[in-house]
Amino acid sequence: MKTRIAFLLLLTALVWAADWDTVSRRGVEADRAFTAAQKQLHGWLRHADSKTLLLPDRLGQTIYTPHNSAADNYPYLILAAWFTDRGLFDGRMMDMLRNEIRFTNTKGSRIPGNYDFATGVLGEPSLFGAGEYAKDGLTPVTEWLGESPWYYRMLDMTRDVRLRAPRDNGAELDGDFMQALFRLIPMSGDRELLAWSRAISDYYLREVLPRNGDLPHTRLRDHGNEAIVGLVLLHALYSEMGLEGIERDRVTIRRMLDRVLASANPDGMLYNDVRKTDERLSDNWGYVYSAVYAFHQLTGEPRWREAVTKVLANLPRYRKYDWERGSMDGYADAIEGALYLVNREPVAEAMGWIESEMQILFGYQKSDGVLERWYGDGNFTRTALLYALMKTQGCSLDGWRPGVELGAAREGSQLLVGIRSATPWTGKLRLDWARHDRILHLKMNYARLNEWAVWFTVDETRLYRVQTASGGEEIRLGSELKAGIAVSSGARLTISPL
Numbered sequence: 001m002k003t004r005i006a007f008l009l010l011l012t013a014l015v016w017a018a019d020w021d022t023v024s025r026r027g028v029e030a031d032r033a034f035t036a037a038q039k040q041l042h043g044w045l046r047h048a049d050s051k052t053l054l055l056p057d058r059l060g061q062t063i064y065t066p067h068n069s070a071a072d073n074y075p076y077l078i079l080a081a082w083f084t085d086r087g088l089f090d091g092r093m094m095d096m097l098r099n100e101i102r103f104t105n106t107k108g109s110r111i112p113g114n115y116d117f118a119t120g121v122l123g124e125p126s127l128f129g130a131g132e133y134a135k136d137g138l139t140p141v142t143e144w145l146g147e148s149p150w151y152y153r154m155l156d157m158t159r160d161v162r163l164r165a166p167r168d169n170g171a172e173l174d175g176d177f178m179q180a181l182f183r184l185i186p187m188s189g190d191r192e193l194l195a196w197s198r199a200i201s202d203y204y205l206r207e208v209l210p211r212n213g214d215l216p217h218t219r220l221r222d223h224g225n226e227a228i229v230g231l232v233l234l235h236a237l238y239s240e241m242g243l244e245g246i247e248r249d250r251v252t253i254r255r256m257l258d259r260v261l262a263s264a265n266p267d268g269m270l271y272n273d274v275r276k277t278d279e280r281l282s283d284n285w286g287y288v289y290s291a292v293y294a295f296h297q298l299t300g301e302p303r304w305r306e307a308v309t310k311v312l313a314n315l316p317r318y319r320k321y322d323w324e325r326g327s328m329d330g331y332a333d334a335i336e337g338a339l340y341l342v343n344r345e346p347v348a349e350a351m352g353w354i355e356s357e358m359q360i361l362f363g364y365q366k367s368d369g370v371l372e373r374w375y376g377d378g379n380f381t382r383t384a385l386l387y388a389l390m391k392t393q394g395c396s397l398d399g400w401r402p403g404v405e406l407g408a409a410r411e412g413s414q415l416l417v418g419i420r421s422a423t424p425w426t427g428k429l430r431l432d433w434a435r436h437d438r439i440l441h442l443k444m445n446y447a448r449l450n451e452w453a454v455w456f457t458v459d460e461t462r463l464y465r466v467q468t469a470s471g472g473e474e475i476r477l478g479s480e481l482k483a484g485i486a487v488s489s490g491a492r493l494t495i496s497p498l
Helices: 002-015 020-045 066-084 086-090 092-104 127-145 149-164 171-188 191-211 226-241 246-262 285-299 302-313 328-342 348-362 377-392 478-483
Strands: 396-398 405-411 414-420 426-430 463-468 473-477 485-488 492-497
Touching (some): 020 348, 020 377, 020 414, 066 086, 066 092, 066 127, 066 377, 086 092, 092 149, 127 149, 127 171, 149 171, 149 191, 171 191, 171 226, 191 226, 191 246, 226 246, 226 285, 246 285, 285 302, 302 328, 302 348, 328 348, 328 377, 377 405, 426 478, 463 478, 473 478
Antiparallel strands (some): 396 426, 405 414, 426 485, 463 492
């Protein structure tokens, strides 16, 4: 196994070897992904309800639900607008948040319900809707934007849920709560949310897992793996906080992850169910392996990392695998999980697999920007943005438009950034920053579902040398690079820390 890892690391070095040809190629690839995300944004907004501006779960229908439209489509329209159409971000996306609260909050609460555009009838408070909206919708928005209006929506909604939720909500919904609380507790410092999270975690670790074969649920795809991810992330948070009972809990979590990995096929790929009653493979394999890798980050135990590098190295065997019986959603979720993992372990075979499968995913988009006419179209945009950020190494452009090609590549400790456009363009270049530290206040950037992988970051108080291809040079603070510096098409910049 050690020889295998050494070989993979050698291939990794070759994969990330940086030059300007690589930067240019990545610019083309990022432009395609950003353009696809913008098309999906514009395509779906054409179908918004005229009164509320909200989107139906499915085109041609009139029902809006917080667990579908709000959780899976709306958040990635927000982020697509942030990257590709700031006018829509500042305007329409805020209008939608305002109306989502106005029209879907149930009486006397901050918990949303289902809403019928045709009749104006609002359903009962939906704890499931709130949990899904928090975990799958507001969490990725908050992981990128920090303390925005969407963060406060998540915080206040979750505080209200705490007062109403029963002890056992099922592994899916309790997993949703745990994953949202992993973010909200360190961001808000709310001790009541911390106590609630411990009650949920303790219930699963002390009662559910022992009576259920060391698992919160036997299902490893959607509607089954959420608690596995949530338990690992909360354990990481509690470990950082130095809470009591960590060593005891770690033994239980170790047994849980061992049980999951024991159910994998010889390539390390996971089935939809650990009992293999469903012989199909789970497109959410990467979500579970992200939890496995987070446990490696926390404990330093090499076998968890080895499990991850094994499955990544075997991905070429699953080219064109039909994860979801013909739906693009299976490709979107499978690629998403791989992107979280190659950020930590850029195994060459996995990098190649991502490229081939992205071509299949892009092929699902219609000329009007819509894909399959249901809320899952948002998952396409999520994966397109994750892919684009890999190609730009986390950089983005203020004022981007289709045809502006932003690409980047690391070369040691420095970053090469190139911007090309067939027509003149000017705007601002923004570099990424340590969001796990500055937003979530975590010591370690744990692999996790609904994150935005970090590729190259600047430290706000550190100095950086910015060199141009023509020999120009200036010294900038990381905070300036984070906020954005003026650039134009044709720029080739080398950015290195002093």
